[in-house]
Amino acid sequence: MTPEDFRRHAHELVDWMADYMETVEQYPVRAQTAPGEIAATLPDAPPAEGEPMDRIFEDFKTDVMPGITHWQHPRFFAYFPANSSPPSVLAEMLTATLGAQCMLWQTSPAATEMETKVLDWLRQMTGLPAGLTGVIQDSASGAILCALLTAREKATEWQANEKGLGAQPKLTVYTSNQTHSATEKNVKIIGLGRENLRAIDVDESFALRPELLEAQIEADIAAGCVPTCVVASVGATGVGAVDPLRAIGEICERHDIFLHVDAAWAGTAWLLPEQRWMLDGIEYADSLVFNPHKWMLTNFDCSAHYVRDPNALVRTLSILPEFLKSREQGKIIDYRDWSVPLGRRFRALKLWMVIRSYGADGLRRIVRSHIDLAAELERWIAAEPDFEIVAPRSLALINFRYRPKDVREGEGLDRINAVLLERINDDGRIYLTQNKVRGQAAIRFSIGQTNTEHRHVAEGWDVVKEIARNLDSAAIL
Ligand code: PLP
Secondary structure (H helix, E strand, C coil), X not given: CCHHHHHHHHHHHHHHHHHHHHHHHHCCCCCCCXXXXXXXXXXXXCCCCCCCHHHHHHHHHHHHHHHCCCCCCCCECCCCCCCCCHHHHHHHHHHHHHCCCCCCCCCCHXXXXXXHHHHHHHHHHCCCCCCCEEEEECCHHHHHHHHHHHHHHHHCCCCHHXXXXXXXXXXXXXXECCCCHHHHHHHHHCCCCHHHEEEECECCCCCECHHHHHHHHHHHHHCCCEEEEEEEXXXXXXXXXXXXXXXXXXXXXXXXXXXXXXXXXXXHXXXXXXXXXXXXXXXXXCEEEECHHHHCCCCCCCEEEEECCHHHHHHHHCCCXXXXXXXXXXXXXXXXXXXXXXXXXXXXXXXXXXXXXXXXXXXXXXXXXXXXXXXXXXXXXXXXXXXXXXXXXXXXXXXXXXXXXXXXXXXXXXXXXXXXXXXXXXXXXXXXXXXXXXXXXXXXXXXXXXXXXXXXXXXHHHHHHHHHHCCCHHHHC
């Protein structure tokens, strides 16, 4: 493709992209295709010769688009948001065009220096303490992995990387029973088993109970284990539980345990001074992560990982073969040493463009509006006698269930809610996610798309009520 051809196709695609942004509300939110339906439209073998871009783009529209779930739809209320914005998309276009691999300072000084600067902007915008240094990871899971590896090295006095785990005592990791599954996955990845992971019970607000944490740590020490890391949650996935960082931090300090804070979703709310109560005790954290790629208008992937001691992270992850040496070593940052993959995209650019384009206050207004909308939805749900809120609202996340008078507590109610959710998502006007809260079926309604307004939430709630009240409970049970 010549640069002139590229120009023509790019203009065409940008027109399509702008139209898509304008008309995204017209699509069903969740893809309505059956398993295998898209695969059936794709040839089994690759083309031997190149095909014209016009034809490829037509196939994209007809064959691919039906299988897309529209995460940027303003009535997307499933999972957690993965919101985006025009400045972020523009930045991704530039990143792709430059195609820079930013593993070393030398392989694109601007990428490294912008990453350092923009993560410090973000630290200031969110009220995080000055002693934290940031790096962009691909995911919160990646940040948890880096944190656990660093904690493992510290707990084994830097022996695990050298000698493996064979000679080490049993290392234990602590988290609440609400934590995201990424913690368990990473415990396995660092060579520990599920039995090295302690899932501590929570209180009525689903927050980790510090007294149980300390009792477990003491019992483990008495049994010869080495408590290695506590992973605290700020905005755990199920109901958005917030663990008490100060009490947990004091325990970690007393027992010299590494503390990682997983705020993948909720961290963006720290933009708002009124939500910074969650940060009380953050000075105890050795490491924390939140994802601008969830709620801060920045395309996936962009996880902001902050550490108190970058040297410990680098000492854990650094391996220096000949070809990666550079003459600037020691004077600059080589981010290859700060994460698991060697190769790095220029991810700071989209964060820089988003922050500059919206400004800190512009971002604050959007995040605050999502929380206000969720508070209003909470009132609407509470006002309906046949619906019930099953966990305290956390920021812009609500868990509720349908509870018609004629259905008794138990499996029947779970079944009704499962069918309700299926019908809602098949309907296509909104998209929600199932949950289990204290063992009972619940439905999560999570607000956070860039263009979600009052009318979208109101329409969403009307859809839930309409479909619920058309259910025939007797037929379902
Ligand atoms: N932690 C929490 C609390 C999450 O909600 C999520 C994802 O929703 C993750 C971790 C995993 O995030 P990532 O997809 O960036 O690994």
